[in-house]
Amino acid sequence: MKYLDEFRNPELARRLFAELHAITTRPWAIMEVCGGQTHSIIRNGIDQLLPPQIELIHGPGCPVCVTPLELIDKALAIAARPEVIFCSFGDMLRVPGSGRDLFRVKSEGGDVRIVYSPLDAVRLAQANPTREVVFFGIGFETTAPANAMAVYQAKQLGLRNFSMLVSHVLVPPAIAAIMESPDNRVQAFLAAGHVCSVMGTWAYEPLVARYRVPIVVTGFEPLDVLEGIRRTVVQLEHGEARLDNAYARAVRPEGNVTAQRMLADVFEVTDRGWRGIGVIPQSGWRLSASYRDFDAEVRFAVQDIHTQESTLCHSGEVLRGLLKPNQCPAFGRECTPRTPLGATMVSSEGACAAYYQYGRFVQLEESDVTRI
Amino acid sequence: MSRVSDFSNWTCPVPLRSYPTIVMGHGGGGKLSAELVEHLFAPAFRSDALDALGDAAVLEVPAGRLAYSTDSFVVRPLFFPGGNIGALAVNGTVNDLAMMGATPRFLTVGMILEEGLPVAQLGAIVEAMAAAAQAADVQIVAGDTKVVDKGHGDGIYINTSGIGVIPAGVQIAPDQARPGDVVLISGEIGLHGIAILSVREGLEFGAPVASDCAALHGLVAAMLSAHRAIHVLRDPTRGGLAATLNEIARMSRVGIEYEESRLPVPVAVAAACDMLGMDPVHIANEGKLVAIVPADAADAVLEAMRRHPLGAQATNIGRVVAQHPGVVVARTAIGGSRVVDMQVGEQLPRIC
Amino acid sequence: MCLGIPGQVKEIYELNGVRMGKVDFAGITKEVCLAYVPEIGVGDYTIVHVGFAITQLDEASAQESLRLFEEMGVLQEELADEVS
Structure with missing residues (x-):
């Protein structure tokens, strides 16, 4: 057991995809909180192979x-x-x-x-x-x-x-802030595996209870991400809301x-x-x-430096899944990966940067080659 | 990690004046400069043109087309597992010529030395350049040395320019890729960049990895003898395979697709990339080439590559398509796809 | 966030009064701070983030996950095979 290639196995990934296609009957909006998970999703092309009803919303989990x-x-x-x-x-x-x-x-x-x-x-x-x-x-x-x-x-x-x-x-206050937002669309969360390795999972129990939202602690390799999504969909389809740990090899409840x-x-x-x-x-x-x-x-007495964020940037709404990146008026104009205004365009895995990159491809592609 | 070039045994053929390090005078055009040339550069780089010590080299070249290229080399550290800046400077320009299908013939060498550079290190670098030039069968025909104040350079910067002769009938250029062509890579990727990172100050890690620094003109000659109509050759140096494929896709106005599972990535390169949050396709190579060839020639070219020592692990990684011109797409191991872009700048270790 | 990769502890020692060690990542070795995994021993696997071991990996849990994945989708595939 090397804990790496085993969790990148294409054959097992195919089985998890098949299972997901079989159990998903309705549209679900799931947020992966962690930038590392977003990276894995884009790097492996996981999002294109999911059932079309599953929408992944890339969360605010990139500290940069x-x-x-x-x-x-x-x-x-x-x-x-x-x-x-x-x-x-x-x-x-x-x-x-x-x-x-x-x-x-x-x-x-x-x-x-x-x-x-x-x-x-x-x-x-x-x-x-x-x-x-x-x-x-x-x-x-x-x-x-x-x-x-x-x-x-x-x-x-x-x-x-x-x-x-x-x-x-x-992380937990950010999840709470997203759930408190009056126009929130997120129905379940993939919690960040390595955050939970350190902090444990107890801090998420009150969030599950208060917002009746499934939270599944999820790892980062392709099979980990798929298993996190699968366990989330199982809960959503059954109308349940529990805290679940899909990354038990690295996460103990007490952290x-x-x-x-x-x-x-x-x-x-x-x-x-x-x-x-x-x-x-x-x-x-x-x-x-x-x-x-x-x-x-x-x-260094820099407490007095105060800066206003750009008013053009709608990354807050993008992060909460309220706006698709290309619906932002600044997208691709004032805001590009080389001149980013907000969080989501800064990192190559940010929702806006990913959209920008992928958009170049999708616009030009006649057939939808990315679906299996 | 002891494979960093050992220059402790290097001895100057004729002792230079008692300076163990480079001083400003070595670039001043006086006796110290002359001694460097006479006792260090000239014996190492021995060629008829250089021996003449004229203001310019006089060369005999055949009629036809010449390839002419220049490149400057800055690298930290100067010595790394598998090579040093000297070998890099010779092979880099030899490869630039080879990527046009040219047979490399002549090189010039310009050096900027930083005051304080140990003469023993300079000697080892010069020796590596001479050995690389000999191995690549090119003559070093002219050179120049300047010295800058301490603190104004990283020990040594080297510029090399080279001239090569393009055989008749060879038409290789980065805008020649056509839909239907096959994409070949000559061997394992990421070795040079990871070897450098493993000894970079502040990042040191133990890695069974050495730079792949090598001259590729012999491999190219073997490929051209298998099939004359190779469309594109490129060595994926800085920016790695991703940058090279993107450049080809843009210049040829085609799309390129490759299979991630077919990429030859050494286990240690993959592990180092995992650790640093990097992607092997963005890591530099110094002894690999990408070839874009017509589909009906792919097997012959691949076979010729595999018979050459520098192409033993050559493999077919993908194809050129008419869709999504200018965009490179990777098919991932689990069956998805993603756009592979160039890095904006230097690749940096990530935490996220 | 939080790039963390699994590696195997090869060596444990003290530096500046802190528990440190050498961790192997498929052939790459790196010095890692082991202060937060006081129970870990040579041969155990850990997740390393910015040069720190943050948790010990549990082999039984890993095997259990993989066993579960093996069973996934088998039924759907059989059904699909019958239809096609």
Whole structure:
């Protein structure tokens, strides 16, 4: 068992598709919350092989995409300072703030570096005691333990030249916000497998109960995604709403308790803005009081930077499945993958970017070759 | 990971003045410059044209069409598993000529050295260039060296330009793909890019992967002797297979479809891509080519490729179609399809 | 979000007072922080995200899923075969 190729088996995928076609009798709108799942769906062409009644709505689960413009502008301001080594995950470099991105700051002389792990940034701080090393701490609950460990270790090592610009976001409040929306269309959720590996599944029970919505914890390989969809459709077709775990090999109900203990020490819950959506109450983490010294927003006094999101962008409605990407007036005009206005055009897996790419193909294709 | 080129045993044929590193004077046109040429470049790159040490090389070329190409090489780190910047600079330009069906004949070499570059490293790079040139049967006929201040370069930048002779009857160009043609790849993809990433500062990982850096003109000659009417040849370097197929699709105004399950992706390349969130079709190669050939020639060309050591794992990955011109579509292993686009910029490790 | 891939723990050691290890991903080896999987041992599989092991993989659950997939769609296929 290597836990990889086994879950990419084309023959088993064919069986799952056959099962899905057999059990689906009515139209269902299902949101995959996680950008990793969206990636898998598009990368493998899963969406084209599903029964036509199943509509997948690509959710707000890409931390790069939902990081608010204001925070990116703060990152750009910090990264441009001569004493700073600004460290970020690779995804974040291309995300535009108001008019420029981290690549541009780098080209203008900013010391911007890509790291694979937040601990690499801690090592950079150790190796460069005369420089200020700032790590762009973005991510959902999955990434939070890694970022927390970096701050914890910096404190243990007494590193005064390390700080973190934190923009952590949480999945359950986002699901609640989507369900609270008066024009919500989402009928079920595929919950993000790796988020649940860390946090467990208990936080989703109240959501299932309050909104009577099926939530199925789902993995990322093609068979995992198909099994998540299958279990969701079974519930929908039977009029049920339960919390189900289709990714049991990696997710325990209680989650990773060791990691949760660290998170409780390093972070505290806060309101957080989501690009294209706006502020969702209690939907993020910031550094807790005992780690406030490591907060880059405080250290570099960028709290006063305030940025308005583009009024042209309708990505919030796209994320909630209310608008197809090409129904947005800015789609393909002011907003393209090279000049993205909102979250959904930023990432190549974002709903708008995927639509933009695929649209080029579908418009030109006479026959519907993508269906089996 | 010890396959990074070892230059500890390199010794200068005639000791240069006691500098262990490059100093500004090595590019100043004085005695230090002359010593570099006389003791390092000239012996390594020995050719009649170079020995003449004139202001320009004088070449004897046959009548007919010439291919002429130039490319500059910047790579970090300079030495990586399977090669170094020197081998890359020679093979890169040799391959650009070969992709037009030309027989590579002459190269020129321009070097920008950064003050402080260890002379031993320069020696190892020059030696690799000489060995690559010899293996590719090309002469290095002219060269130039400049030195820039420390901090103004990554050790060394190399430009190579090359001239090759195109045999009569060969008409290869990126706009020649036609619907019905077959898409061939000469072997496993992603090796060079993953080898570089595995030793890139801050990203280091252990990988049983070495760069595929190699000169492809011999393989091309073998293919052309099997069938003269090859439509397109391209080496999928930066941007990988995806960029190359997109360029061909756009220039030829055709669609291209390939089967993902037929792509030769080494296990370690697939694993590294999974880990970094990258796609093997976006990873650079330095010793592979894509051939677009008429369907009735595909078997003959493929057979000729497989008989050549650099094409032993050559395979048919897809076809050219009239639909969706300019767009490349992959058929996925589970039977779906997706549009394969070029990367906007450099490929970066993802977390999401 | 959250690119995480399975790998096998090959080696466990301490660095800066933190539990670290070498994890193998089908031939690729990478240094990984194991602080959040204190119970994991050499030979076990884990999911790694940004250089951190976030959970231990459970083989029995994985086998159970695969067994379930084997049974999927078989009935539909038999019916389809009879019709065609």
